[in-house]
Amino acid sequence: MLQAKNIHFCIRQRPIVDQADVLLQAGELLAVLGPNGAGKSTLLKILSGEISCKKGDIRYNGFPIRGLSSRALARVRAVMPQHCSLSFPFKAIEVVELGLGSQTISSPDDLLREVMTETNTWELRDQQYGKLSGGEKQRVQLARVLVQIWEIKPYPRYLLLDEPTSSMDIAQQHHVLQIVSRLKERNIGILAIVHDLNLAAAYADKVALLKDGVIRHQGEAAAVLTSENLEKTFDHPVKVAKDPDNDQLIIISRKQTNPFTHEIKQA
Amino acid sequence: MLTLSLRKSKLYINALVLGGLGLGLFLVMVLALSQGAFHIPADTVVQILLSKLGLAEASYNLQQYNVLWQIRVPRILLSMIVGGALGIAGAALQGLFRNPLVEPGIIGVSSGAALFAVIFIVFGSHLTLFTDTFGAFTLPIMAFLGGLLSVFLVYQLASGQGKTDISLLILAGVAINALAAALIGLVIFYGDDTAIRNYTFWSLGDVGGASWDKVGIAFLLAVLPSGIILAQYGGLNALAMGEAEAFHVGINVQKVKFIVLFFSALMVGVGVSMTGIIGFVGLIVPHLIRLVFGADHRLVLPASFLLGALLLAIADLLARTIVSPAEMPIGILTAVIGCPFFIWLIRNIRKTTN
Numbered sequence: 001m002l003q004a005k006n007i008h009f010c011i012r013q014r015p016i017v018d019q020a021d022v023l024l025q026a027g028e029l030l031a032v033l034g035p036n037g038a039g040k041s042t043l044l045k046i047l048s049g050e051i052s053c054k055k056g057d058i059r060y061n062g063f064p065i066r067g068l069s070s071r072a073l074a075r076v077r078a079v080m081p082q083h084c085s086l087s088f089p090f091k092a093i094e095v096v097e098l099g100l101g102s103q104t105i106s107s108p109d110d111l112l113r114e115v116m117t118e119t120n121t122w123e124l125r126d127q128q129y130g131k132l133s134g135g136e137k138q139r140v141q142l143a144r145v146l147v148q149i150w151e152i153k154p155y156p157r158y159l160l161l162d163e164p165t166s167s168m169d170i171a172q173q174h175h176v177l178q179i180v181s182r183l184k185e186r187n188i189g190i191l192a193i194v195h196d197l198n199l200a201a202a203y204a205d206k207v208a209l210l211k212d213g214v215i216r217h218q219g220e221a222a223a224v225l226t227s228e229n230l231e232k233t234f235d236h237p238v239k240v241a242k243d244p245d246n247d248q249l250i251i252i253s254r255k256q257t258n259p260f261t262h263e264i265k266q267a
Numbered sequence: 268m269l270t271l272s273l274r275k276s277k278l279y280i281n282a283l284v285l286g287g288l289g290l291g292l293f294l295v296m297v298l299a300l301s302q303g304a305f306h307i308p309a310d311t312v313v314q315i316l317l318s319k320l321g322l323a324e325a326s327y328n329l330q331q332y333n334v335l336w337q338i339r340v341p342r343i344l345l346s347m348i349v350g351g352a353l354g355i356a357g358a359a360l361q362g363l364f365r366n367p368l369v370e371p372g373i374i375g376v377s378s379g380a381a382l383f384a385v386i387f388i389v390f391g392s393h394l395t396l397f398t399d400t401f402g403a404f405t406l407p408i409m410a411f412l413g414g415l416l417s418v419f420l421v422y423q424l425a426s427g428q429g430k431t432d433i434s435l436l437i438l439a440g441v442a443i444n445a446l447a448a449a450l451i452g453l454v455i456f457y458g459d460d461t462a463i464r465n466y467t468f469w470s471l472g473d474v475g476g477a478s479w480d481k482v483g484i485a486f487l488l489a490v491l492p493s494g495i496i497l498a499q500y501g502g503l504n505a506l507a508m509g510e511a512e513a514f515h516v517g518i519n520v521q522k523v524k525f526i527v528l529f530f531s532a533l534m535v536g537v538g539v540s541m542t543g544i545i546g547f548v549g550l551i552v553p554h555l556i557r558l559v560f561g562a563d564h565r566l567v568l569p570a571s572f573l574l575g576a577l578l579l580a581i582a583d584l585l586a587r588t589i590v591s592p593a594e595m596p597i598g599i600l601t602a603v604i605g606c607p608f609f610i611w612l613i614r615n616i617r618k619t620t621n
Contacts, residue, residue, distance in 0.1 A: 048515060073517065079511075086508060098516055101517040144516075
């Protein structure tokens, strides 16, 4: 399990992430939601080991992150950034191959093919990464991070995603989240920053609501995703309903006309 | 073809490209060895080389042998080593800084190395402790220290919070270059006539003063580090995504950075100490390789070494022959070819980013 306790990160005395506790089990998908500037990306950077915080404790499968080398860390977690541009004309397949890093894999060709087929990027393999569309780039990046943790291992692995679907149309968004959900069977825990509340409601097992660097609510998706919690987090009127066809939560953001919302803001 | 695995077919292509470049390099070498103020037929060149390796009985006269073995072979080997070092250092630095405009000259490595070399050339007679300890290695080591110091300064100026700002990097390079130029002027100002004469000859940037000693030092301090840089291909590939992303896939970014900066400075410093500043090889060569064969550093690094060696051997051949029996400084040739290419590169990059 990926466990963070009491992590704290400040820039010039201003807390960006304030005493946050995060718990991610293998086999579950945790969606992190929150308004812009809430500290979501910073939280992800701390969890990935990219930035270290003075206070707090992060453990991957019980091992403190401080004691793990970049190589050891790469074996237990993969990170997909929001944007990734390459400085040189790499082909799509070469980008995916970068996910292999320094790992030794018995049959890398089969692995690349399997993952790229899964992410619908196999037919893009010989194209230059820089010339792909935004959505295609994100799928190639997804393939790259999947390659890193795809092979079944005796220990759980984790995938950290920073808005993996931001440049995609709805069909692609669902496709990506379906792929990501299937990873749960591979003993992988997923933490994803998601912008689309409905997407989170449809796929997340657990949800964390982040505001001003503080995790306000964390727990089972159905328990956390209430209109009251969401309204307080986003300072905007939100209604949560159920899809009569399949009981899935539907989150509707409303026009801000009701004077009632002012009370919420003050509260 | 389909059954051939992707990675194997790529290795096959890489071997083909490197083999082709190696063959080209050999042909240019034979051509360069036969041409010059004193002409030696190509078959005699091959005969002498083979007999040196103990593979053939040779029929040649002593004059041909001496010109070839004592003058031309060291000179061409030196130009190939320096060209190769500049090529691979350019490729590695471009990869590290994630920018195709980076060149050892632009980020101050060459001028820093030149400054320290000049200090040694002018004040060398006062630095007896140093010269006694390092002997023939003193000048290369001084140049290396200068190159390392400037690359370190430029890097520090341009980076903060684990990121390197490329525009800051280029500006810092401009500043360091200007400072080094001014300090070189200052050193010359205080030097005596012999020292200034020595400096002038050195700064013309030619490979005419080659000897077997120099070739040996260059091999030790420029070819061996190339091998170490070659091994960093994985790290440099990952760094193309950015430092954070390279860290995420398990690269020890600080280590790769250190190795590339240290050994590039060493190689360029040694090159500069042997031949003066030779510009643009480190810029053009990796770019051409990427343009034709793609960006994978597994191929870019070794191919840049071979193409750099090839280009500088050709440039040296031209330098020796176009104004024969006089010689043109090789730095002039590479700059005359390199500048227009650099301008084309800048224009092209602007077009693609818009």
